[in-house]
Amino acid sequence: MKKQIIILVVCIVFAAVLGGALYFLMQYEPEGEESSSSESTAVALVEKTEYDVDTVTIENGEGSFTIKNLGDSQYEIPEVQEAPLNTLAGTALKRMATLSATSTVSESPEDLGTYGLQSPSATVSAKYTDGSSFTLLLGDDAPGNNGTYGKTPDNDTVYLFSTSEVQNFKKSVFEFVDKTVTNQPDENYQQTGNIVYPDKVTLGGSFRSEPVVMQIVDAEEGAESELANYGLTMYTMTSPKVRPVDSDKGTDALTNLMTITADAIVAYEPTPEQMKEYGLDEPYSTAEFTYKDLEESEHKVNLRLSAPDAEGNAYLLKEGTPLVYKIAVSGLPWYEMSYGDFISTLLFTPFIDDIKTLTVSTPTSSYVYEMSGEGDELKVTCNGQEVDTKLFRSLYQTLIGIPAEEYTEEKPAQDAAILLAIEYAYRDASREHNTVQLIAGPTRKAFLFNDGDGEFFTKAGYADTILQNCQNLLEGKDIKPLY
Structure with missing residues (x-):
């Protein structure tokens, strides 16, 4: 009994010592240091709202252009006035409304060239509705993908910015332009969920010995025509011969015409010399088609494409759009399809x-x-x-x-x-x-x-x-x- 009491006392003493040690460690903070949770190295350079930004001008190795704030999340770039913009324009403008550096690298650097700021790779200037302005110079990316160096013109303090926050300022104006060539009418998706197909398609160009013309078969009209002999098919060829179009390969290729997105934009309002340079003066492949929207209004699209280069890319021009696109032809199944590729292998099947x-x-x-x-x-x-x-x-x-x-x-x-x-x-x-x-x-x-x-x-x-x-x-x- 006496032995058990001694063991119990020892355990109580040990627990008390251990608890005190833990309390001491939890309360201890090294002298001269602050808690990391309260430390912040971010440097706020601009603190405004999107509505305060009037214009943002970007100048880099790709050229110079200005983004104008039209309000209500609408933007304009006069250098590509007629081109549709993507979301990067709004993103760039918002960056110059609330701009912060992640940290200060050096307040008095010996050599700005060390950071690529002796000859900056990009200059971004914002003008605000209150009459003030702000300019940022961007240099090299920091080692290890840790950010991008930058400074203001009026002092030599070098800051580090998150690359994702400033990378758009080093891009060409064409990166701010929407690369969508054709797409489904939004109202059809939103109201019906139905896909819109081209009604009539004419494929031509120097690649084809003669144009191939196809159109959707009207079930009622087709019943009275020789096309009824061919059985069910979504499209029929009307030139150079009347033939059914392959229901899988042919229909898939024609559907692609409604959903084309380019990989890059290379020119705006091309000159005759540029048209020849890009092989668009005498196009290798062309596609002209019509489609109807939800309200049965007819739209016409005309595409012309150059011959493919060694990497399998072609230049594309859409009539009515002042842009020359670059696109991989592997994503255009109809690009080099001709008469023999479209016709159905299904002969007529009389009842x-x-x-x-x-x-x-x-x-x-x-x-x-x-x-x-x-x-x-x-x-x-x-x-x-x-x-x-x-x-x-x-x-x-x-x-x-x-x-x-x-x-x-x-x-x-x-x-x-x-x-x-x-x-x-x-x-x-x-x-x-x-x-x-x-x-x-x-x-x-x-x-x-x-x-x-x-x-x-x-x-x-x-x-x-x-x-x-x-x-x-x-x-x-x-x-x-x-x-």
Whole structure:
């Protein structure tokens, strides 16, 4: 019992000593030093409001320009009067309303050149509505990305500024200009959330042998035109030929026209000499298109672009805008697309109930299918022999499913054999027949002709599969898939 009491007393004494030590350490503050929480090295040089700033003039190695405060967060740069500005103009003006240095580097430096202030890299001057003014000279960046040196003209005290606070003062006037070339109409997004597509697009320029003209298919008008034969597609080509536009690659490329942002601006109000220098006097690629806003008002846009340079960039001019842009052509899918890139590989797919007679033939054989009734009542004969309707529907899918696999500008030899011909005759006697042909081409390839136009290769072996299926149908055997 006595031993336990001694241990308890020792523990109490130890706790008291430890508590005192902790209290002493917490209250101790080294002599001659102040708490870091109360220390501040920032130096306020200008303390005004945005509304007090009238103009800010920036002069640097890129040139000289002035930002004018128009009020209500509106700004103007007379040197690029007609150009839309980005947010940097407002940011620069606000910086000169409340400007502070992070610290004082030296009040009497031996050599201003050490800080890049013997020949400053930028001079920023602000004029205020009360008649006062302030000028800041900027020098080099401090080692280790710790800031940028600066001073005022009337004394040699060198300050350190946060680089992010003053970096805009070293930029070209073109960095203050909005690089948006085209964009979606704001009201459409805000009120409907719908994307606006170009209505009609004409792509030209020296790159293309002839202009390519495409337009959105009007569902009601298209139903009465030959475009109805092509099935569903958002765009159709009207020149140089009437063709459906590829629903993925083509539509995506045309949609891009509405959302173009340049990488840089290189000139304002270009002279004829500059137009030639930038390759815009005889443009390599052009795009002219129209679109409608929410109120159905039509807008027209005309773009002209130079040939790409070694780095894959081109110069761009938008009609009505006094700017020459620089942009990576990798972000412009339509830039070097031509006729063969846009046309759809989907041939026309006539509805089975619209067909009266279907003929599949080669130079040595022929299968003639006569159809009557429709839907579940469809009846089919082949060369006068009634055939299984379900099997015939499978055969029909292979006939309309012959894929256009590769665009080509080649033409068949004059003596090239016709591997297969398919002719569709319609129940509507006023509707012209349609013919699809597979004509012998290079090794294992066939030219795929549609009503006399042959612009694609397909596999020559498809002809053999179809002919075998025609015979299988007569014998009541299964229809083999085409691929």
